Amino acid sequence: WLARLCERPGAAGRICAVLLSNPSLTLVFPLRCVELVLALGDLHIPHRCSGLPAEFKKLLVPGKIQHILCTGNLCTKETYDYLRTLASDVHVVRGDADSLNYPEEKVVTVGQFRIGLIHGHQVIPWGNVASLALLQRQLDVDILISGHTHRFEAVEHENKFYINPGSATGAYNALETNIIPSFVLMDIQASTVVAYVYQLIEDDVKVERIEFKKY
Amino acid sequence: MLKRKTFCKDLEGTAKTLLRFKHSEEDSGLRASKEWEELFVNNNYLATIRLKGINGQLRSSRFRSVCWKLFLEVLPQDRSQWIKTTSDLRTSYSKIKEIHITNPRKAGQQDLIINNPLSQDEGSLWNKFFQDKELRAMIEQDVTRTFPEMQYFQQENVRKILTDVLFCYARENEQLLYKQGMHELLAPIVFILHCDHQAFSHASEAAQPSEEMKVLLNPEYLEHDAYAMFTRLMKTAEHWFSTFEHDSQKEKDVMITPTPFARPQDLGPSIAIVAKVNQIQDHLLKKHDIELYMHLNRLEIAPQIYGLRWVRLLFGREFPLQDLLVVWDALFADSITLNLVDYIFVAMLLYIRDALISSNYQTCLGLLMHYPPIGDVHSLILRALFLRDPKRNPRPVTHQFQQNLDYYKARGADLMNKTRASAKAAPLNINKVSNSLLNFGRKLIAPAMASGGAVGAPAGGSSFPPSAMPVRSTVEAPQHHHHHQQHHHQAQQQRMMKSESMPVQLGKGQSSKNISSSPSIESLSGGREFTGSPPLSASKKDSFFNTISRSRSQSKTMSRKESEEELEAQISFLQGQLNDLEAMCKYCAKMMNTHLGNIQEVILQEHLEKEDEILVSLAGLKQIKDILKGSLRFNQSQLEAEENEQITIADDHYCSNSQNKGTGDALKGSVMTKQQFISERQTTTDSSTSESKTADDYIMVSKEEEGSRSTVPEPAQSLQTHKEAVVKPEAPSRSLIFSDPLMGSISASSSNLSSSPDDDSSNNSKDSDFAIVSPLDI
Numbered sequence: 001w002l003a004r005l006c007e008r009p010g011a012a013g014r015i016c017a018v019l020l021s022n023p024s025l026t027l028v029f030p031l032r033c034v035e036l037v038l039a040l041g042d043l044h045i046p047h048r049c050s051g052l053p054a055e056f057k058k059l060l061v062p063g064k065i066q067h068i069l070c071t072g073n074l075c076t077k078e079t080y081d082y083l084r085t086l087a088s089d090v091h092v093v094r095g096d097a098d099s100l101n102y103p104e105e106k107v108v109t110v111g112q113f114r115i116g117l118i119h120g121h122q123v124i125p126w127g128n129v130a131s132l133a134l135l136q137r138q139l140d141v142d143i144l145i146s147g148h149t150h151r152f153e154a155v156e157h158e159n160k161f162y163i164n165p166g167s168a169t170g171a172y173n174a175l176e177t178n179i180i181p182s183f184v185l186m187d188i189q190a191s192t193v194v195a196y197v198y199q200l201i202e203d204d205v206k207v208e209r210i211e212f213k214k215y
Numbered sequence: 216m217l218k219r220k221t222f223c224k225d226l227e228g229t230a231k232t233l234l235r236f237k238h239s240e241e242d243s244g245l246r247a248s249k250e251w252e253e254l255f256v257n258n259n260y261l262a263t264i265r266l267k268g269i270n271g272q273l274r275s276s277r278f279r280s281v282c283w284k285l286f287l288e289v290l291p292q293d294r295s296q297w298i299k300t301t302s303d304l305r306t307s308y309s310k311i312k313e314i315h316i317t318n319p320r321k322a323g324q325q326d327l328i329i330n331n332p333l334s335q336d337e338g339s340l341w342n343k344f345f346q347d348k349e350l351r352a353m354i355e356q357d358v359t360r361t362f363p364e365m366q367y368f369q370q371e372n373v374r375k376i377l378t379d380v381l382f383c384y385a386r387e388n389e390q391l392l393y394k395q396g397m398h399e400l401l402a403p404i405v406f407i408l409h410c411d412h413q414a415f416s417h418a419s420e421a422a423q424p425s426e427e428m429k430v431l432l433n434p435e436y437l438e439h440d441a442y443a444m445f446t447r448l449m450k451t452a453e454h455w456f457s458t459f460e461h462d463s464q465k466e467k468d469v470m471i472t473p474t475p476f477a478r479p480q481d482l483g484p485s486i487a488i489v490a491k492v493n494q495i496q497d498h499l500l501k502k503h504d505i506e507l508y509m510h511l512n513r514l515e516i517a518p519q520i521y522g523l524r525w526v527r528l529l530f531g532r533e534f535p536l537q538d539l540l541v542v543w544d545a546l547f548a549d550s551i552t553l554n555l556v557d558y559i560f561v562a563m564l565l566y567i568r569d570a571l572i573s574s575n576y577q578t579c580l581g582l583l584m585h586y587p588p589i590g591d592v593h594s595l596i597l598r599a600l601f602l603r604d605p606k607r608n609p610r611p612v613t614h615q616f617q618q619n620l621d622y623y624k625a626r627g628a629d630l631m632n633k634t635r636a637s638a639k640a641a642p643l644n645i646n647k648v649s650n651s652l653l654n655f656g657r658k659l660i661a662p663a664m665a666s667g668g669a670v671g672a673p674a675g676g677s678s679f680p681p682s683a684m685p686v687r688s689t690v691e692a693p694q695h696h697h698h699h700q701q702h703h704h705q706a707q708q709q710r711m712m713k714s715e716s717m718p719v720q721l722g723k724g725q726s727s728k729n730i731s732s733s734p735s736i737e738s739l740s741g742g743r744e745f746t747g748s749p750p751l752s753a754s755k756k757d758s759f760f761n762t763i764s765r766s767r768s769q770s771k772t773m774s775r776k777e778s779e780e781e782l783e784a785q786i787s788f789l790q791g792q793l794n795d796l797e798a799m800c801k802y803c804a805k806m807m808n809t810h811l812g813n814i815q816e817v818i819l820q821e822h823l824e825k826e827d828e829i830l831v832s833l834a835g836l837k838q839i840k841d842i843l844k845g846s847l848r849f850n851q852s853q854l855e856a857e858e859n860e861q862i863t864i865a866d867d868h869y870c871s872n873s874q875n876k877g878t879g880d881a882l883k884g885s886v887m888t889k890q891q892f893i894s895e896r897q898t899t900t901d902s903s904t905s906e907s908k909t910a911d912d913y914i915m916v917s918k919e920e921e922g923s924r925s926t927v928p929e930p931a932q933s934l935q936t937h938k939e940a941v942v943k944p945e946a947p948s949r950s951l952i953f954s955d956p957l958m959g960s961i962s963a964s965s966s967n968l969s970s971s972p973d974d975d976s977s978n979n980s981k982d983s984d985f986a987i988v989s990p991l992d993i
Contacts, residue, residue, distance in 0.1 A: 034344075036332055059333040064345055185332055189320070196331045207327045 035111055036064060038087070040183035041071030041119070041147040042167035044097065045079045049169035053181050055205050056168065059198065062086050065185070067110055071147030071165065072119035073097045095119040095148070107139055111188040112214065116141035120148030120164075127164065129157050136160055142214055143186075143193065149173065152182040154195060154210050161212045163195065170200070191215075247277055247418035251428060254278055261285060261292060268548025269600070271541045271593045277418070279540070280411040280440070281431055283404070286547035287447040289440075290431075298430045305439035312379065315386040319344040347382070350393060354381045357398045365536070367409065368402060377401055380442045384449065394456040396524075399531040400448060403540060405441045412437065451553050455488045455527050479517045491557075492522035499561045503602060507568045514576045521583040525560060529553075533563070533586040545596045558599035566595065569615050570623075578620050581627030797845075804844035811836055 038060075045051055052060075065087045072095025074080055083090050094102040096119065105118040116139040123131045127149040136144045143161040150173040152166035163184055167173075170181035181200040186193050197208040254264055254276070264273075264282050273279050284290040289304065290297050319330070319340035329336045336342060358377045362368045368377075380401060385393040412434040418424065424432075449456075474481075481493075496518040501508040511518075524532060530542055542559065549555045564571070567587060571579050589595055597611040811833055818829050 059335070061333075061335075064333065187320070187332055194320075196327075196333075198331075198333070205328070207331045209327055209331075 035066050035188045037067040037069060037110055037115070037186040037188060038065045038183065039069045039071070039145050039163060039165045039186065040168040041165055042073045042095070042150050042171060043079055043169045044073055044075060044167070044171035045169060047075060047097070048171035052169055053200050055200055055203070056181065056183070056198070059205065060086055067091070067108065069106075069108060069115065069117050069145055071095065071117065071145060072102065073147070075099075091117060093117050093119050096121045105135075105139065107141055112191050113143055113188060113193060114139075114141040116144040118144070118146050120146035127151070127153065129155055129162060132162055133157060133160070136162075143212075145184075150176065150179045152180070152184070152197060152199065154184070154197065156212060159215065161193065166199075245422060247415070247428075248422060248425070250277055251425070254282070255294065265548040268544040269596065271544065271596065273544045274537070274541055277411060277414040278432075279544070280408045282544075283407065283547055284431075284440070284444060286551065287444050288551055289443045289447055294427075297427060301430060301436075301440075304443040305436050308383070308439040308442045311383050311387060311442075315347075315383055316379065317343060317347070347386075350385060351378065351382055354378050354385070354393050354398070357395055361398050361402045362536070365406075367406065373405065373409075376405060376438045376441065380405075380438060380445060383442060384446060387446075388449075388453075391453060391456060394458075396456065396527040397449070399528040400452065401441065401445050403531070403536065403543065404444050404448070405437070406536070407540065408437050408440055408444075447551075451551060452527075452529070455491070457487055459486070478512070479515055488523060488526060489519050492518045492526060495522065495557050495560050499557055499602075500564060503561060504565055504568060507564065507572060510572050511579075514579055516576070516579055516583070520580070522560070525563070526556060529556065530559065530563075534592060535588070538589070538592040541592055542596065555596075555599055555603065558603045559595065561602055562595050562598040565598065566615065570620060574620060574623070577627035577631055578624040579627065580630045581623030581625065582620070584630055585623060585626045587623075800843045800845070804840045807836065807840040807843065811840065 043049065043052070051057075062085055066089060068083050068087045068090045070083060070090065070092040072093050074083075074092065075095070075097045080090070080092065083092075091106050091108055092098075092102045093106050094100065094104055098119075104122065105116065108115045108117065116136060118135060120126060123135060123146065125131060127146075132144055132146060135146075141160075143163060145163045145165065147164060147166070149164060150167040150171065151164065153162065153164035155162045163186075165184040166182035167179050168181055168183045170179045172179060183198055185196045185198065187196065191214045193212045193214075195210040195212065197210065199206045199208070254260060254267075255278075257263055264285065267273050267276075268282060268286065273282055276282065281290070285292075289300075291300055317340055319332075328334070329339050330341060331339070332341045334342055355374075355378055358374050358381070361377065367373060377398060381393055381397055384397070385391075411432055415424065415428065415432040416434070419429075496508065496511065500511075529546065531539060533539075534542060546553055546555050546559070563586065566589065567582055570582055570587075574582065594611055597608070600608040601610055815830070815833055818826055818833070823829065
């Protein structure tokens with residue numbers, strides 16, 4: 001990680017480089033590099049679920065996360081307000097059960113990454129990587145976040161990252177009723193993304209870590 | 216030749232400068248090593264440098280940081296151990312830094328359940344990271360505000376050094392953490408280290424420094440050295456920052472109220488620094504300067520207001536940096552326990568004692584919070600030493616701070632808004648009482664106005680403020696005067712509200728100021744010469760009432776006696792104002808009278824079709840005139856009846872009057888010049904063409920009085936009533952003279968063309984008793 005930083009000093013990496021040049025100082029964690037992005041969606045509150053699971057709510061405290069990307073189907077304003085309390089920068093796209101106020105798709109730049117956001121019911125077949133790749137090319141993004149299938153996916157395809165955070169509440173789908181609640185937290189550092197997947201499996205929060213580097 | 220000479224000279228000059236430069240470099244190196252030897256190579260070097268420190272001789276030293284390290288016991292006394300100790304300390308700091316300043320991403324080995332960004336687990340690095348983030352933010356906030364005037368502390372790397380050192384210290388000392396003020400202690404340490412490094416690098420360009428010097432003054436380890444010195448310093452200064460409250464009673468009984476009359480510094484929980492500062496003031500200052508101590512106590516300036524900052528920052532904000540370093544030289548050289556702080560504290564207070572004693576709270580605050588610059592800070596140190604140990608130290612020359620204090624007054628004013636807890640409550644309460652009583656009086660007076668003066672007078676009496684005003688007597692004379700004054704007041708509704716209190720206060724003025732009022736009347740009567748004064752007086756009165764109501768609110772801060780005096784002054788002034796108003800009303804009434812008479816004459820001569828209506832309206836105008844004059848009470852029909860009863864008219868009285876009237880000179884010859892006016896009026900009426908006019912007067916009277924009388928005048932009746940009309944002025948005048956010396960004459964004059972129903976009603980019953988006198992006879 002150190003070597004990578006030295007090779008490619010990004011805006012944040014430059015600070016690291018300066019610090020490293022001083023041999024007497026030990027490595028100091030560059031605080032400005034921390035950008036946590038929360039990806040979640042398909043909550044369907046209150047139509048299909050009453051709210052987020054308690055374990056997830058305990059994890060999601062304000063002050064830690066900088067950005068929230070929501071794939072849609074919230075479905076109410078109250079849920080949106082709750083997300084606003086967690087972070088100041090909230091992006092929501094319209095799902096098939098949402099009101100018409102949100103845009104269909106969005107592109108957000110965090111650090112060095114361009115992240116695309118779409119609900120997914122527009123992409124047919126639902127959840128198909130090739131079809132999503134079509135959209136990725138259209139939007140020209142490095143990471144594409146989509147939902148609608150209520151199933152967690154993290155795929156690297158043709159050097160691009162496709163994330164499906166699933167349903168944070170475990171709401172049922174048209175095709176499936178047993179849904180595991182899940183969401184994704186991305187830690188973006190320079191040209192690396194570390195994705196932490198939080199899943200609620202039988203009342204326990206399980207965490208997985210996936211790393212993705214941009215070349 | 217010349218050219219060559221000059222050229223040679225130039226060469227010489229440049230050569231000399233070059234040599235000088237080279238020498239200076241070498242010199243600096245030589246001088247550095249010389250100084251080093253001088254300071255540290257003797258046998259008793261510690262005592263030497265201590266002495267130098269106290270005497271302020273380290274100001275331009277190259278090795279100040281080394282001296283400080285020695286003072287703070289970072290370097291041991293044994294010179295051979297220096298290098299070893301230094302490297303030990305440096306490595307320990309590096310370790311500390313590694314422990315505390317963490318990179319959560321580095322630890323990949325940890326269990327993911329624990330070490331994920333959202334984890335709140337205690338062992339999670341991420342959790343620690345977020346906690347550190349908060350602390351760092353707090354420290355950074357203070358660091359950015361360190362020495363804003365110095366460019367050195369605006370540099371990013373310097374700020375980072377400060378933040379890291381403070382952060383590590385906070386993490387190493389969890390019970391204290393970081394407190395605001397620590398940054399001010401660290402900053403000068405970093406600064407002198409930096410200065411020494413600069414000097415050293417400059418010196419080492421020329422001469423080769425010793426190994427010792429190299430190690431000690433290695434700029435790479437600035438942070439480590441600073442950390443070592445800072446921690447050592449904080450060991451002493453720790454308890455100044457601790458907010459641990461020694462009061463264990465707090466838990467037991469929260470309901471215990473603090474002691475009454477306690478000083479502000481004695482209230483509240485006892486924290487170490489507060490206790491220290493209080494002790495300095497209560498013992499040290501009291502011992503050395505009781506006058507200043509009493510003064511500060513009287514002003515209730517708690518020493519922690521300014522003392523907290525002085526002690527915690529070791530006077531960091533009171534002196535410019537260079538002076539501060541001299542003070543710290545002395546402080547550290549004296550002892551690691553920083554014992555001299557107390558005495559420097561007192562010395563600082565003594566320096567500005569003259570200014571403090573002669574200032575009020577505001578200026579004192581300004582002086583203490585923005586300590587004035589001292590020319591020679593060394594004298595302060597000497598003073599402090601002398602205070603501590605008068606026997607062994609020489610008595611210094613006492614300087615005093617002499618300067619224009621306005622600047623400090625302004626600074627104090629800014630601070631006062633923040634620090635002043637409560638205004639001086641004592642006078643406030645008294646004035647509150649007086650104000651509330653006044654308000655009470657006002658409220659009583661207001662309904663009293665409607666119901667009657669009888670209620671007003673006792674109410675006015677009871678509502679007097681405690682400023683020893685005499686209770687209003689039940690004398691009818693002042694009462695009537697009061698009423699008549701109320702008449703005038705009622706002429707303007709708005710003024711009423713403000714003047715409600717006036718009758719209350721005027722009660723005092725009544726008995727004493729009746730005399731004063733008569734001159735005003737006389738001035739009034741000195742011809743009908745009212746130039747612009749009545750209207751002016753009206754406006755003055757209005758504006759004055761405004762100021763009265765305003766000054767009422769302002770007077771809360773005045774003392775009780777002052778308010779009494781002020782009230783008395785107000786009373787006399789208002790009395791004059793009222794008299795002016797009265798004069799104005801009288802004048803208006805007179806003029807109205809004249810003009811109404813003229814109009815009436817003309818109308819009656821004209822014999823218009825609808826002259827009845829005109830005459831009715833003329834009667835109304837006459838009523839207004841009577842109100843202005845005061846003979847007619849405004850909406851007070853009941854009181855008119857009362858007045859009538861009060862007017863005890865004997866039958867003889869009227870007869871004698873009529874006889875007097877017969878002469879026609881009685882009125883003329885009266886003392887009151889008002890009577891002259893009456894006679895004048897009468898002459899004008901005499902000069903009127905016909906009896907019918909007077910009869911018409913009677914018609915007016917009858918109409919407005921009862922509305923039942925026929926419009927056709929009966930000559931006999933007319934004569935009678937005219938006589939009544941003529942007599943009327945006398946009767947009421949007599950009675951009123953009896954009851955109201957001020958108003959009697961006026962009312963007498965007013966009722967000439969009288970339309971006052973009260974007189975009519977009283978006299979109507981006595982028609983038969985009067986001898987008929989025709990106006991022409993008069």
